[in-house]
Amino acid sequence: MRLPLRCSSIVLLALAALPLQATTLLVNAHIHTMDPSRPEATALAWKDDGRLLAVGDTADLQKQFPGSTIEDAKGATVIPGLIDAHGHMLGLGMTHIQVDLVGSASRAEVVSRLKAAAAKLPAGVWLIGRGWDQNRWADKHFPSAADLDAAFPDRPVYLERVDGHASWANTAAMKHATKSLDGDWQPEGGRIERVGKRATGVLVDGAQALVGQAIPPLTHQQTRDAYKAAFADAVAAGLTGVHDPGVSLQDFKVLQEMAAAGEIPLRLYEMADGNHEALDWLCNQGGRWADASGRLQMRTVKLYMDGALGSRGAALLADYSDDHGNKGIFVTSPEAYRTAVDKAYRCHVQVATHAIGDRGNRHVLDTYQAVLGDHADSDHRWRVEHAQIVALDDIPRFASLHLIASMQPTHATSDMPWAEQRLGAERLKGAYAWQRFIQEKVPLAFGSDFPVEQVNPMLGLYAAVTRQDLNGQPPAGWLPDQRVSRIQALAGFTRGAAYASFMEDQVGALRAGMRADFVVLSGDPLTVPPRQIADLKPLSTWVDGKAVYRAGTTNAAP
Numbered sequence: 001m002r003l004p005l006r007c008s009s010i011v012l013l014a015l016a017a018l019p020l021q022a023t024t025l026l027v028n029a030h031i032h033t034m035d036p037s038r039p040e041a042t043a044l045a046w047k048d049d050g051r052l053l054a055v056g057d058t059a060d061l062q063k064q065f066p067g068s069t070i071e072d073a074k075g076a077t078v079i080p081g082l083i084d085a086h087g088h089m090l091g092l093g094m095t096h097i098q099v100d101l102v103g104s105a106s107r108a109e110v111v112s113r114l115k116a117a118a119a120k121l122p123a124g125v126w127l128i129g130r131g132w133d134q135n136r137w138a139d140k141h142f143p144s145a146a147d148l149d150a151a152f153p154d155r156p157v158y159l160e161r162v163d164g165h166a167s168w169a170n171t172a173a174m175k176h177a178t179k180s181l182d183g184d185w186q187p188e189g190g191r192i193e194r195v196g197k198r199a200t201g202v203l204v205d206g207a208q209a210l211v212g213q214a215i216p217p218l219t220h221q222q223t224r225d226a227y228k229a230a231f232a233d234a235v236a237a238g239l240t241g242v243h244d245p246g247v248s249l250q251d252f253k254v255l256q257e258m259a260a261a262g263e264i265p266l267r268l269y270e271m272a273d274g275n276h277e278a279l280d281w282l283c284n285q286g287g288r289w290a291d292a293s294g295r296l297q298m299r300t301v302k303l304y305m306d307g308a309l310g311s312r313g314a315a316l317l318a319d320y321s322d323d324h325g326n327k328g329i330f331v332t333s334p335e336a337y338r339t340a341v342d343k344a345y346r347c348h349v350q351v352a353t354h355a356i357g358d359r360g361n362r363h364v365l366d367t368y369q370a371v372l373g374d375h376a377d378s379d380h381r382w383r384v385e386h387a388q389i390v391a392l393d394d395i396p397r398f399a400s401l402h403l404i405a406s407m408q409p410t411h412a413t414s415d416m417p418w419a420e421q422r423l424g425a426e427r428l429k430g431a432y433a434w435q436r437f438i439q440e441k442v443p444l445a446f447g448s449d450f451p452v453e454q455v456n457p458m459l460g461l462y463a464a465v466t467r468q469d470l471n472g473q474p475p476a477g478w479l480p481d482q483r484v485s486r487i488q489a490l491a492g493f494t495r496g497a498a499y500a501s502f503m504e505d506q507v508g509a510l511r512a513g514m515r516a517d518f519v520v521l522s523g524d525p526l527t528v529p530p531r532q533i534a535d536l537k538p539l540s541t542w543v544d545g546k547a548v549y550r551a552g553t554t555n556a557a558p
Contacts, residue, residue, distance in 0.1 A: 022065035023048045024545060026518075027058040029073035032526060034080050034494050034509040044078075046516040050544025055510050076539055077524040079490065080510050081240025081517030082457045083497035085406050086385055086447035089244045089268065090251060091130075091164070092233055093226030094218075095451050099129030102162060106137050107147045110159070115151060126215055127152065130160040130451065132168060135310060135418045142193055145171045145201030158215060160208075163452050165308035167208045169201050176214035189331040191313070205307040205331050223254050231265050235549040237455045238538035240517040241267035243406075243447065243501060245302040245352060245385060249278040252298065259296040265548040267295055267517075269501040271302035271352055274332075275340035279349070287348035294515070294544070299502070300350040302385070303340055304331040306360030309388065309415060309422055314357030317391065321424040328357050337363075341371050350502075352383040352406065358391045358430065365397050376401045383445070383500060386411070387437070389423065390430045398442040404500045405437050406445045409464035409489070410453040416467075416478040428479060434464065435482045445500035446492030457493055461525055462534035464489035470534060486526045486533075516545035 022045035031041040033055055043061040045054040045068065054061055062068075099117040104110045110132055118127050134142055148157050148170035156173035160166075174181055181192050181199035190206025192199050203211060218226065234242060247255070247270045258264050272278035279301050282289065288299035307313020307329045312320055315328040331354075332340070344351045351368070355361040364384055369376065380402065387398070387405040398405055412432035420428055430436070437444055448460055462468075464484050467477035477483055484492070498508025507517050520539040523532060541549040 022046060022053050022061075022068045024071060025061055025065055025068045026071045026073055026078065027062065028075055029058075029078045029520070030075065030524065031055070031078040031510065031518075032080075032490070032524075033511060034491065035511040038511070041510070044510060044516065044518070046545040048545075050516050050546070052510065052512050052514050052516050054512055073520055077521045078510075078518050079521065079525070080494045080508055081515075081519055081541070081543065082238050082493045083241035083243070083267075083501075083508065084234075084239050084447040084450070084455070084457060084493070085243045085445035085497040085500055086245055086408060087234075087239075087242045087450045087455065088164075088246070088452075089230045089234070089242060090223070090226055090247070091451045092455060093228070093230035095130065096229045097222070097226065099127065099159075100131055101129045101159060102131035102133075104132055104136070107143050110143075111148065111151050114148075114157065114159075118152070118155065121155075124155065126173070127155055127157045128159070128215065129157075130164075131162050132159055133162045133310065140418070142166075142200065142202045143168050145169060145174060145199075148201070156214075158211060161311055163308040163310050165313050166202060166204045166311040167212060169203065169211050171201070173211055173214075174199060174201065177210045178213065179210070181210065188333065189329060191329060204311050205313045205329050220254065223251060224258065227255065227258060228263070231263075233455050235265050235541045235543075236538065238457060238519040238521070238541050239266060239455070240519070240541060240543050240548075241269065241497065241501075241503075241507060243269040243271070243300075243445075243497065245271045245354075246273040247271065247278060247298075248273050248276070249281050252278055252281075255296055256291065259291040259293060262293070264293075264295040266543055267503075267507065268297070269300070269503075270296065270298040271300040272298065272349075274301065274303055275336070275343060279340075279343065279347075282349055283343070283347035294506075300352050300383075301340070301344050303337060303351065303353045305337065305353050305355040305364050306357050307331055309356055309419065312422070314389065315360035315363070316357045316389070316423075316427075317359045317362070318427075320422055322421045327359065330360070330363070334363060334367075338367055338371070341367050345371050350381055350383070352385050354385045356386045356388040358389045358394070358427065361387060361390045362394055365394055365401065365403075368401055368403065369397070372401065378402070381500065381502065386449075388432060389427060390433065392430050392436070395430065395433065395436050395442070396440050398437065399440045404443045404445055406447060406500060407432070407434060407437075407492075408447050408449045408453065409434070409460045409492075410448055412467060412478065413463040413469055414453060416469075432479070433482050434484050434488075438484065438488065443496055443499055444488075444492045445497045446489070447497070458525070458534050458536045460493065461486075461489045462530065464492065465533065466530050468530075470531075472531060490525060516542060518542050
């Protein structure tokens, strides 16, 4: 029966008088919201859809939202969900199935770790590892196939350097190369290390595929399992989002399948792997794609300009200080790079380019400027990934072109023992120069580049604030004028990363209307003694108002 108009009005007024219903309240917390309009709070309220209804004081929100489920933080510190603006998810997952060589102090230690792993493999199966770094060894020289051959005369061995920009193969693996590695030729965008005309076993950048493409690819199930392992690692580290640079269309389809099944517990901002199938597909989607859950999207292409500093592949304007005659490598030819940037521009796709050396960065800036033209002040948010060594007069160009510098603080503390040997003192003025970018008002997005570095964002916060290693060296910090404040460091992993993914209205801060993505920590990164920042642990990680990780549990819930 239809109610009379007067009765309907009474019912509506009565409903309006009822208190708002929040599904959940987080109370008794010390919350750093990263919202300038209310920097601190003690409580959050949200509904089942994962949207924050209110951010405020515990007593006020308990009165405003009676009957809600209570999550008592018991005085713990809460910050917005941490976002790694540059981390390789599949690479992280594959660390669970490859031999971990990170931290190995010598060739002998590498071989020892490999022998232990090989004992569990069937005969003839490739032995794959990652993480070696010759800069940690006494002689600091590249290894050779001979270092592996005695222990593995028949089994193919292929080992990626810690930065992923060089690989070390034994003779059995080099026999699978697509063409002879000996001679005086070099592949485009890469370098085969040789003594005379004989390949030593080390392949830099574009040369890696000559052997690497012979490795049997992951199966569909292995890819799913690797992603699941990476998801668990990420949320346990306090990450609620990752910008994943360089995913193939085949692997992205696996992620789409997992998103549709509700198996992704954090937000993935995927980037197509160069001018290949994934970019073609993205262009056909109008330049962007997102799943309904908000956990998976793609609107960016990841391109490569040069190699890495540790393997002397970063493209420099002048010779390496410790390798005269070597200015590094353009991994992508300038012509092919311009073609890819033009294509992305036409497709309305965000461009993110790996550039480490000052010559690599300058060529990226020149190309961006040429392609953007009169539209450089548009809201394109193109990015430079790493922006690691930049000529001082090029830093203001990032601002004038409205670019984002996507940088990784732990790269500075990992590279500081040997960076001056590569570059000399003068070029260090533009190296890992976070404050110089901030002074030019260039937006910074912080990340780790895992698995090159550890997935733990607390190490990034610590490195950004101190520019010291975990032993507190050097005492004043390395190039200490480029340290950032604690709030600037936290902003790089929250608001800055959110802005770099066009999500600043959704994540990166805690205020009404935004996603309930946050981390409950064991201490306060803004007040604990600096060294203790690195030791802080997530007690729980929340995405869309659901706990996807709790300390002491084993499984992440999507």
